Amino acid sequence: MRTILVMNAKGGSGKSTLCTNIASYFASEEQAKVFIEDYDQQGSSSDWLKVRPSQFPEINGILSWKTSKRAPKNTDYVIMDAPAGVQNRDMGKIIRRAQTIIMPVLPSPMDIRAAARFIQDILLIGRVSQDQIKVGVVANRVKEHTLIYHQLEKFLERLNFSFIGKLRDSQAYVRSAEKGIGVHEMPPSTVYEDLEQWESVINWLKSKRSQPK
Ligand SMILES: Nc1ncnc2c1ncn2[C@@H]1O[C@H](COP(=O)(O)OP(=O)(O)OP(=O)(O)O)[C@@H](O)[C@H]1O
Numbered sequence: 001m002r003t004i005l006v007m008n009a010k011g012g013s014g015k016s017t018l019c020t021n022i023a024s025y026f027a028s029e030e031q032a033k034v035f036i037e038d039y040d041q042q043g044s045s046s047d048w049l050k051v052r053p054s055q056f057p058e059i060n061g062i063l064s065w066k067t068s069k070r071a072p073k074n075t076d077y078v079i080m081d082a083p084a085g086v087q088n089r090d091m092g093k094i095i096r097r098a099q100t101i102i103m104p105v106l107p108s109p110m111d112i113r114a115a116a117r118f119i120q121d122i123l124l125i126g127r128v129s130q131d132q133i134k135v136g137v138v139a140n141r142v143k144e145h146t147l148i149y150h151q152l153e154k155f156l157e158r159l160n161f162s163f164i165g166k167l168r169d170s171q172a173y174v175r176s177a178e179k180g181i182g183v184h185e186m187p188p189s190t191v192y193e194d195l196e197q198w199e200s201v202i203n204w205l206k207s208k209r210s211q212p213k
C-alpha cells in the first residue's frame with residue numbers, strides 16, 4: 001500500500017485538485033485500487049467522488065475527519081487530502097501514515113511566504129527531517145513568463161525538497177473537477193499540454209526518490 005498525502009497549510013493552493021488528479025491517474029492509467037482519505041471538513045475530494053461517473057474506474061473514499069476507519073488493506077494507493085490551516089499538533093496526526101507528501105504552491109507572494117513557514121513547520125517533524133517521508137513540491141496554476149512565477153521557481157529550487165513539476169492555470173482542472181474525473185480521463189487532444197506537465201509529477205511518484213527506504 002502506497003500512501004500519498006497532499007498538503008499545504010495555505011487554502012486554495014490546489015490540494016484537492018492534485019489529490020483527485022493523482023487518484024484518477026492511478027485508477028485509470030494503472031488499473032490500481034485507489035482510495036481517497038479526505039481529512040478536510042469541506043469534503044471537496046469526497047464531493048468529487050460523489051459525481052464520478054460509473055463508466056470510469058471506481059475510486060472509493062472516506063471522510064476521514066469523521067471516522068477512525070481507514071482505507072481497506074488491499075488498496076494499492078491511498079491518496080490523502082489535507083485541510084487548509086492544519087498546524088503543528090494536528091499535522092502529526094495526518095502525516096503519521098504518509099510515505100510521500102505532495103505540496104502544491106501557487107505563484108503569489110502570500111502563498112510563497114506561507115509555504116516557507118509551512119516548510120519550516122514540517123521540517124520539525126522527525127520523520128520528514130530524517131527522510132522517512134519524502135516531500136515533493138509542485139508549482140500550481142502557473143502562468144509562465146510572469147515575474148511572480150520566476151520568483152516561485154527560484155524559491156522552490158532552493159528548497160531541500162524535490163521540485164517535481166509545474167501545472168499551468170487551466171480550465172481543464174475546473175471542467176474535469178465538475179465531472180468527477182481527472183485530466184488523464186479527458187479527451188487527450190483537449191489537455192495534451194496538461195498531460196505533458198503531469199509526466200514529471202507522475203514519474204517522481206513512481207520513482208524510488210518519492211518513497212522512503
Ligand atoms: N492548475 C489549475 N488551473 C486552474 N484552476 C485550478 C488549478 N488548480 C486548482 N484550481 C482551482 O482553484 C480552486 C482551488 O483549488 P483546490 O480546491 O484544489 O485547492 P485546495 O488547496 O484544496 O483548497 P482548500 O484549502 O480550500 O481545501 C478550485 O476552484 C480549483 O478548481
Ligand SMILES: [Mg+2]
Pocket residue numbers: 015016017040044045081082083
Ligand atoms: Mg481542498
